[in-house]
Amino acid sequence: MDFNTTFDEEYLPLVRYCHRLSGDRDTAEDVAQEAMVRLFEHGVEGSSAGVRAWLFKTATHLIRDRYRVEGNRMRLLRENPVMTTDPETPDAALERTENRARARRALDAMPARDREMLLMRYSGFSYREIADTVDVAATSVGTLLARAEHRFTSVLAAAGEPA
Template sequence: MNFELTFGEQYPGLFRYCHSLTGDPDLADDLAQETFVRLYDRRVGGTDEGLRAWLFRTATHLVRDEHRAGESHRRLLEAHPVRPEGSEPPDEAVQRRERVVPVREALGHLTEREREILLMRHGGFSYREIADAVGVAPSSVGTLLARAERNFVNVYIAPGENYDTSR
């Protein structure tokens, strides 16, 4: 397994997944790094697809550990920007934050599994990869995903958008 190749291909997606789940880019970096350390520490091998599934399954478990500790869940709902945004003007940063808050609040109303399935699917994962990472049957992913989307939209109110949540 080539570290540079694997890291370059998988780390950005792993980070985005952890970032989406935790709402905290610093924590996401910690967890994504931890996942990679475990990958090499435990000498995980296999196909590219299997490797990707292992990475995201491990990251999912790590995020769950954080959620169970309560700390991340609090962060998730607070949706605070931890990292300085460089040259971004303050008003733009505020607007960006305001766009993120309702999304995180809606995610906060989902179950842990619903959150994971939703974020993985919208991160480009196949049903099989999701099933493997979350620990459900591939045939049930569609149903779980549809339910997660419905529950998300029932709570989510996008700024400036109208959507009939009864649909």
């Protein structure tokens, strides 16, 4: 397994997933890098999809462990500066910041397992890979995912309404 090729293919989706899951940029980078280190340390081999599934599962467990010892206290609504290469108008930047806060709030309002399932689904994983990571039966994923989606969109919609 070539280090540079694997790293360049897998790191960005992995760190984005970790960031979405943890809500914290530093945590996301630490965990994604740790998962990459373990991948090469353990000499994990397999298809590209298999390697990616291994990385995401490892990262999910690392984040889960981290927040378990913190009493499952997710960091809420951590505001990070928007990094973009395109010039953005102040209104667009404000809207983007508000959208980000809403999405973060909706994710943080979800149970951990629902959040992991939702984020894995929207990172392109199959139901079987999701089931393997969150330790549920593959036949339950559709039902649980439907519930997670409804929960996310309902909080997202509520967060968009004026107080």
